Amino acid sequence: MKYFMHNKEKISPKLEDQIKKYFTITKTIETEVTIEGKKYIAIVDINSFLLPTNFDCFNCLTNCCVQFPYEFNKKSRKIILENIREYDHLTKAVSILKEEGLTEVEIINSIKHDNMMIPEIHVEKTFDRCTCSCVHIDRNLCALHKICVDKGFSMEEIIDTKPLWCSIYPLEILIDHHGTLYIFVPTKTNDYLALNDSKFPCMDIQMSKSPYFRRENPIGFEKDDYKPFVISYYPILKYILGQTFVNDIMKTLELTTTKDLDVQYNKKI
Numbered sequence: 680m681k682y683f684m685h686n687k688e689k690i691s692p693k694l695e696d697q698i699k700k701y702f703t704i705t706k707t708i709e710t711e712v713t714i715e716g717k718k719y720i721a722i723v724d725i726n727s728f729l730l731p732t733n734f735d736c737f738n739c740l741t742n743c744c745v746q747f748p749y750e751f752n753k754k755s756r757k758i759i760l761e762n763i764r765e766y767d768h769l770t771k772a773v774s775i776l777k778e779e780g781l782t783e784v785e786i787i788n789s790i791k792h793d794n795m796m797i798p799e800i801h802v803e804k805t806f807d808r809c810t811c812s813c814v815h816i817d818r819n820l821c822a823l824h825k826i827c828v829d830k831g832f833s834m835e836e837i838i839d840t841k842p843l844w845c846s847i848y849p850l851e852i853l854i855d856h857h858g859t860l861y862i863f864v865p866t867k868t869n870d871y872l873a874l875n876d877s878k879f880p881c882m883d884i885q886m887s888k889s890p891y892f893r894r895e896n897p898i899g900f901e902k903d904d905y906k907p908f909v910i911s912y913y914p915i916l917k918y919i920l921g922q923t924f925v926n927d928i929m930k931t932l933e934l935t936t937t938k939d940l941d942v943q944y945n946k947k948i
């Protein structure tokens with residue numbers, strides 16, 4: 680068994696036992712998931728999808744929570760290169776690498792070929808998080824996402840351009856040696872099984888009211904804006920994991936969706 684979106688991360692036999700035990704005792708449904716055209720059988724921790732969440736990253740004053748994604752695809756590299764001045768204006772990544780002694784040609788080659796679009800030696804040393812993480816006026820944003828929004832991309836085009844892990848974060852997916860997926864939303868009861876950090880105010884109403892968070896985000900997050908994870912993420916889950924997956928979850932949890940759920944994803948800043 681291994682984490683589906685963290686190919687490099689092997690799990691210990693002890694953790695594998697804990698995951699299997701958890702999925703034996705917790706309430707699950709079996710459904711079908713389609714990821715990038717490939718179908719999988721998935722066992723889903725159904726009640727974790729009820730976790731109240733409020734993903735509003737473009738209005739959140741916290742840095743991007745992903746820190747470093749696992750890969751940038753060809754589309755993300757292409758749009759960064761086509762908009763390199765805007766990318767540098769937002770992130771200062773090109774200017775910083777020049778100050779570190781790189782030439783423009785080396786920087787462009789790094790955007791084309793290096794895992795994190797910066798030379799490995801500068802990962803964590805020069806940049807403590809993804810180079811796309813940026814401050815725009817008073818907001819911490821994803822520069823890649825903002826450039827896509829400014830270009831008028833649809834939600835689907837933005838998802839296809841950004842690293843997959845960023846779009847679905849912090850949903851956790853494991854795969855066993857039969858190819859069966861185990862899917863859960865990290866909650867207080869199961870987060871010891873997750874690799875993704877999920878101790879965020881947008882996944883914990885109490886945390887959003889804490890003095891620590893309110894110092895960074897004076898407005899805080901409104902309690903009424905918290906919705907079950909499957910509702911907050913509905914269009915994204917539907918696009919990435921398939922209609923059958925979201926239908927089965929919504930039906931089992933007896934939930935209905937509201938319209939225009941993807942507006943926030945394409946909101947201009």
Ligand code: SF4
Pocket residue numbers: 733734735736737739740741742743744879880881882
């Ligand atoms: S805390 Fe939540 S809303 Fe804020 S940036 Fe992180 S994931 Fe987005």
Ligand code: SF4
Pocket residue numbers: 743744745746747748809810811812813820821822823824841842845
């Ligand atoms: S690409 Fe954007 S969302 Fe993903 S880690 Fe970088 S800043 Fe965050």
